[in-house]
Amino acid sequence: MTRLKKWFRFLSACFFLISGGVILIFNRRNYKPIYRGFRYFMEHESYQIALRRLREDPGTSELLESRYRQGLQVDWKKLKSLPENTLGFQFAQFMKHPEVTPLEHLPEAQTQISPEIDYLRQRIRLIHDIHHVVCGYPADELGEMGISAFYVAQINSPLNSMLLAFGLIKCTIRMPARLPELMQEITRGWQMGLKARNLFGIKWEELWETPVDEVRRQVGVEVS
Numbered sequence: 001m002t003r004l005k006k007w008f009r010f011l012s013a014c015f016f017l018i019s020g021g022v023i024l025i026f027n028r029r030n031y032k033p034i035y036r037g038f039r040y041f042m043e044h045e046s047y048q049i050a051l052r053r054l055r056e057d058p059g060t061s062e063l064l065e066s067r068y069r070q071g072l073q074v075d076w077k078k079l080k081s082l083p084e085n086t087l088g089f090q091f092a093q094f095m096k097h098p099e100v101t102p103l104e105h106l107p108e109a110q111t112q113i114s115p116e117i118d119y120l121r122q123r124i125r126l127i128h129d130i131h132h133v134v135c136g137y138p139a140d141e142l143g144e145m146g147i148s149a150f151y152v153a154q155i156n157s158p159l160n161s162m163l164l165a166f167g168l169i170k171c172t173i174r175m176p177a178r179l180p181e182l183m184q185e186i187t188r189g190w191q192m193g194l195k196a197r198n199l200f201g202i203k204w205e206e207l208w209e210t211p212v213d214e215v216r217r218q219v220g221v222e223v224s
Helices: 003-026 032-043 045-056 058-066 076-080 087-094 115-135 141-155 158-174 176-195 212-219
Strands: none
Touching (some): 045 158, 058 115, 076 087, 087 212, 141 158, 158 176
16 A cells, blocks of 8 residues: 555544544444544554454454354344343343444444454444443443443553543533543443453353353453
């Protein structure tokens, strides 16, 4: 790729990320501009570091090689029939929240970049809401900031570090009284991410019938 094309991609990424961040300040559910910008950002060192952290994890490496459960399909009927304390049932309940985007509406469902990246992005987006359940983070703004800090701790995620930056700006402008609460959740997410197992390489579908408390014990997540 020529230097001119590299600069074009970088400037395009900056445009979409900054404009997306501004839009996100006023409409927290509109992530599309940020996802568009991040597509251009994939060759940046920060993204490559995150990819390397994912590939170095044995569990994630195995999922990538086998394309474990490729796609965003979930048997919701089965999950809703499980006991209430299980991971599967709690995940199904979480996905009913009005602030949660249905899996079939996620932008990753239509993304086409490369076989590995497409799988990885879809897989991460699917398990993102499972991580909310396991880490005890609700489907609200503070919950998203907490889980973003968790991801930065686990894989050095550049997308989530940017979401944290925009989240802090938004809180400062629109909810200044909640800044201490936001910082507490970010700190908790960061510390939780450092202590827990890598949550990206776990075959969560094999834990649907396991009580959530037992799942947390297995992966080293402590929810206070």
